[in-house]
Amino acid sequence: MPNQHAHPADNSIATAKAATQQCHSSPQVSCGDCRLSALCLPISLHIDDIDKLDRIVQRGKPLQKGDHLYRAGDDFHAVYAIRSGTVKAVHITDDGLEQVTGFYLPGEIIGMDGIARNRYSNSAIALETASVCEIPFARMEELSLKMPSLQRHFFQLMSKEITQDQQLITLLSKNSAEERIAALLLSISSRNHQRGLSSTHFRLPMSRADIGNYLGLTVETVSRVLSRFQKQALICVDKREISINDINKLRKISNAMSPYN
Amino acid sequence: MPNQHAHPADNSIATAKAATQQCHSSPQVSCGDCRLSALCLPISLHIDDIDKLDRIVQRGKPLQKGDHLYRAGDDFHAVYAIRSGTVKAVHITDDGLEQVTGFYLPGEIIGMDGIARNRYSNSAIALETASVCEIPFARMEELSLKMPSLQRHFFQLMSKEITQDQQLITLLSKNSAEERIAALLLSISSRNHQRGLSSTHFRLPMSRADIGNYLGLTVETVSRVLSRFQKQALICVDKREISINDINKLRKISNAMSPYN
DNA sequence: CGGCGCCTTGACTTGCATCAAAAGTAGTGG
């Protein structure tokens, strides 16, 4: 059993120092104009409705690497759409270990675990400079009562989170180290692709330790498997830069996780 | 890596043969009078609202052991409240293996994975004679637009499913066989307790194979661990009957999964 | 009675964790 203790960079929530140099979209852009709206908004939303939604969203909260977006146990009041950068969700176990339960890329929504108990059950930590849009949940709920497509969208987002978690469960309980890592690489690849980025060349936003933690493996195993993949010429690894050379073979190895996400 | 192939008892959806002999609550009882309403309904629901909800719920669908409630890939149209008996949710992987992603006891809701893609991503299979209430989702959605507390309740149910899945993820990726099995026993114990049943003596509704599948272990390991627990006088095992003798030591072993559920 | 699931137990194997050490990278400050 891995034994990776938590050493959170204990900075508190980001000050208003700008993260804009890395942020492609201006922090002022409205939901209607956001490049990512196709991912985080219901497609069917009428233009007037987008305006209404726009008015409740707090745009452009900047985070530095290691900053907490929220902490497990904090009162729940909002979910967050990632605008740029990457955020990880970690569950803290009773005995103080961290379990990474997900990585959230631009266009994805984090924080829905908090709804059940009105308090976040995970902590969310930026893996790199990031900015997020805060969506106050109470106001979102109200708005949902008037906008059926928004309500439906939220139900769908949450359901998607459930199916993703269940895929991870399957991965953890049935698959070998190689299969897990292949699946993660493919997942990142296809999520990049969805946002119009390269699906074959990208930079991993997370450390080997985070990958291992997420996949239930040790750092050493992650490193060894990546080396092995490289030796087989499936991928090229240069620190955190990854090039996928033989995506089909990688798919065959992973043997899991559906083509989308 | 375990390699448990699927041999589903391939009966189709239950015919109207009564399951009532095992079903404590009469199939005709309304939501307002149901013993389980505290578990599956929002507490704050006004009596008139319960009536409205009551009108859309299809009560008492009976299932025999091995029957499918729905199958992965079926069009999604409803979620189901378990009324009596036990149902498992299984995810079928690309290579045809089953992964059990949850066990659903009376008062719990199954089927929310289907919302995301408008099609069930899991199959639901009765582990014993069971009856369920069907909640047509489209009508539930409509009703939610008029009843804020119902909308909220559904958000909470889904969020709860998310946090539970994340606990399972943690269990699978960080815990030993003994820890996993202790956690499952405690989970069942406390869910029984919530419904007013004994928390120390109960019958496991699922086979060793299902337990192993759910927890990412082989049948042999499940059996060995249960024997070991019995030798240490933590529990008594007689086939599927379980008595918990030392719940505190069991908690110390499990080292995970919060006291509730 | 005989056959079929389900469960248990034992002997052996193996994939990944653990332990250890060193090389590579990044950040800080003199």
Next chain:
DNA sequence: CCACTACTTTTGATGCAAGTCAAGGCGCCG
């Protein structure tokens, strides 16, 4: 710009928990 510290990643050697293979027991039903 280099020296110093601290972290991340890689690689190797070794051990163990859980998987695999195999055999036998128990309960159930036709």
